[in-house]
Amino acid sequence: xxxxxxxxxxxxxxxxxxxxxxxxxxxxxxxxxxxxxxxxxxxxxxxxxxxxxxxxxxxxxxxxxxxxxxxxxxxxxxxxxxxxxxxxxxxxxxxxxxxxxxxxxxxxxxxxxxxxxxxxxxxxxxxxxxxxxxxxxxxxxxxxxxxxxxxxxxxxxxxxxxxxxxxxxxxxxxxxxxxxxxxxxxxxxxxxxxxxxxxxxxxxxxxxxxxxxxxxxxxxxxxxxxxxxxxxxxxxxxxxxxxxxxxxxxxxxxxxxxxxxxxxxxxxxxxxxxxxxxxxxxxxxxxxxxxxxxxxxx
Amino acid sequence: xxxxxxxxxxxxxxxxxxxxxxxxxxxxxxxxxxxxxxxxxxxxxxxxxxxxxxxxxxxxxxxxxxxxxxxxxxxxxxxxxxxxxxxxxxxxxxxxxxxxxxxxxxxxxxxxxxxxxxxxxxxxxxxxxxxxxxxxxxxxxxxxxxxxxxxxxxxxxxxxxxxxxxxxxxxxxxxxxxxxxxxxxxxxxxxxxxxxxxxxxxxxxxxxxxxxxxxxxxxxxxxxxxxxxxxxxxxxxxxxxxxxxxxxxxxxxxxxxxxxxxxxxxxxxxxxxxxxxxxxxxxxxxxxxxxxxxxxxx
Numbered sequence: 001x002x003x004x005x006x007x008x009x010x011x012x013x014x015x016x017x018x019x020x021x022x023x024x025x026x027x028x029x030x031x032x033x034x035x036x037x038x039x040x041x042x043x044x045x046x047x048x049x050x051x052x053x054x055x056x057x058x059x060x061x062x063x064x065x066x067x068x069x070x071x072x073x074x075x076x077x078x079x080x081x082x083x084x085x086x087x088x089x090x091x092x093x094x095x096x097x098x099x100x101x102x103x104x105x106x107x108x109x110x111x112x113x114x115x116x117x118x119x120x121x122x123x124x125x126x127x128x129x130x131x132x133x134x135x136x137x138x139x140x141x142x143x144x145x146x147x148x149x150x151x152x153x154x155x156x157x158x159x160x161x162x163x164x165x166x167x168x169x170x171x172x173x174x175x176x177x178x179x180x181x182x183x184x185x186x187x188x189x190x191x192x193x194x195x196x197x198x199x200x201x202x203x204x205x206x207x208x209x210x211x212x213x214x215x216x217x218x219x220x221x222x223x224x225x226x227x228x229x230x231x232x233x234x235x236x237x238x239x240x241x242x243x244x245x246x247x248x249x250x251x252x253x254x255x256x257x258x259x260x261x262x263x264x265x266x267x268x269x270x271x272x273x274x275x276x277x278x279x280x281x282x283x284x285x286x287x288x289x290x291x292x293x294x295x296x297x298x
Numbered sequence: 299x300x301x302x303x304x305x306x307x308x309x310x311x312x313x314x315x316x317x318x319x320x321x322x323x324x325x326x327x328x329x330x331x332x333x334x335x336x337x338x339x340x341x342x343x344x345x346x347x348x349x350x351x352x353x354x355x356x357x358x359x360x361x362x363x364x365x366x367x368x369x370x371x372x373x374x375x376x377x378x379x380x381x382x383x384x385x386x387x388x389x390x391x392x393x394x395x396x397x398x399x400x401x402x403x404x405x406x407x408x409x410x411x412x413x414x415x416x417x418x419x420x421x422x423x424x425x426x427x428x429x430x431x432x433x434x435x436x437x438x439x440x441x442x443x444x445x446x447x448x449x450x451x452x453x454x455x456x457x458x459x460x461x462x463x464x465x466x467x468x469x470x471x472x473x474x475x476x477x478x479x480x481x482x483x484x485x486x487x488x489x490x491x492x493x494x495x496x497x498x499x500x501x502x503x504x505x506x507x508x509x510x511x512x513x514x515x516x517x518x519x520x521x522x523x524x525x526x527x528x529x530x531x532x533x534x535x536x537x538x539x540x541x542x543x544x545x546x547x548x549x550x551x552x553x554x555x556x557x558x559x560x561x562x563x564x565x566x567x568x569x570x571x572x573x574x575x576x577x578x579x580x581x582x583x584x585x586x587x588x589x590x591x592x593x594x595x596x
Contacts, residue, residue, distance in 0.1 A: 026451055035451055035459035086416060091408035110389035115459050118384060122450030125423045129442040137435035144427040144442055152420030153324055153333055161333035161413050
């Protein structure tokens with residue numbers, strides 16, 4: 001499915017994201033050391049790094065320097081990592097396994113998990129707002145503003161709240177889409193748009209195409225996630241499988257059925273690829289990444 | 299103690315902060331409505347607004363426009379409000395009363411309190427990073443970067459972690475100071491520095507004087523807080539009095555004794571005022587505010 005050069009590129013982005021995160025996160029021996037150790041535990045050695053991959057693929061379209069994309073990718077990944085830490089806490093999903101390891105509140109304690117999430121969110125903004133990162137400071141501020149909206153109550157955190165209110169309810173497909181547009185869609189969109197804005201060749205049409213693309217990919221990612229949650233086992237996923245069904249949470253599979261969810265994923269894939277059709281060969285990584293997101297096994 | 303014009307100024311800043319927060323926070327009827335209602339509950343109608351007062355007083359020194367200071371003040375106050383919501387949660391201080399009302403996790407639930415804090419932090423950065431807020435975009439980015447550091451693991455969140463580790467321990471005065479420099483000091487410093495940077499007349503010497511001043515005021519605020527926590531009753535404070543002693547947390551009063559803590563507060567007041575001595579009449583609000591912080595009764 002995946003050609004060798006794409007696989008190499010993916011591994012390269014994952015490795016450089018790991019290095020960049022390792023440099024951004026304060027070392028274990030800096031006070032408060034337990035907090036810093038737990039922040040590193042939450043972020044390093046794990047995750048598919050889908051958002052960093054999307055940021056780098058979008059940045060390739062606009063000629064963004066890879067070192068700048070590393071910082072953008074880290075910022076988005078730190079927001080994602082913080083959301084997982086808080087989402088796993090007992091008052092939310094109460095999950096004990098994440099990326100094949102005990103969750104932060106299990107490995108450390110609840111108070112530490114709370115502060116880890118809080119501090120990772122601050123670190124994301126610290127990373128993205130590094131003075132001089134984007135030569136055009138006006139565009140730089142717009143990027144920080146975009147990330148803040150994507151993370152907040154009209155974006156990711158709002159999606160978590162809608163998710164909480166939806167437990168045990170039979171949602172329509174439209175209501176489920178509203179939830180996911182917030183919960184996962186906003187941050188995936190930010191990864192694509194910020195990656196693109198990090199480049200010099202980021203003109204209106206290109207940004208608009210990538211923005212529309214990112215909305216389809218965000219939904220696509222969630223539909224595939226729901227399918228995998230039904231089909232896979234815990235060992236493959238590295239997180240507790242079947243958890244959504246067990247928690248009585250609506251998913252694309254529970255609402256549409258498995259076959260229809262699979263059909264929807266292929267439809268969204270085609271729509272997303274079509275939105276890239278006006279872009280040249282520099283969007284090839286984005287095309288390959290889209291196919292990877294649909295056909296991944298975990 | 300407080301002259302009438304200063305009292306009017308203080309009330310004016312408190313009122314305009316309330317209005318600005320009310321406009322910044324999404325309305326109750328916007329989805330997810332319960333989250334937005336709880337965010338408003340956590341931020342509105344309460345608090346001394348010490349950080350907004352400091353931001354406006356610092357902005358007066360550098361000629362910052364009051365409408366810009368409103369946004370800066372809101373951003374800092376939103377970070378402060380989020381930290382209170384999370385700090386009150388059962389896994390942290392487990393407090394039930396704040397600003398004379400039930401805490402967010404009591405009035406709503408724990409999951410909502412978690413998301414309220416998360417979303418308030420994002421909103422703070424959204425507010426401060428509003429494109430065009432500061433005409434000099436390069437300085438604007440520096441201000442956002444400063445707030446992120448102040449909120450994070452080397453600032454406020456780090457202070458909470460040090461606080462957690464200190465429960466039941468007899469700290470030295472130096473160790474207590476390290477905790478408070480992080481826990482309350484970093485954000486108070488941000489309030490002063492960001493307020494000053496919002497003005498056009500923000501030259502190196504002025505910013506340096508205000509920065510040194512803000513470090514003394516941050517400690518001063520905490521010493522007075524510890525004294526009031528010992529002396530006052532719950533009704534006056536609007537939060538549970540004597541909580542730190544009950545929780546076996548080290549304070550300036552438990553470490554130094556009440557008399558010595560009072561002496562220290564007067565010493566810090568004198569040092570803070572001395573650091574303003576090179577500034578002209580535009581720093582008068584800052585001088586009056588310093589005296590207010592020492593001699594307040596709640």
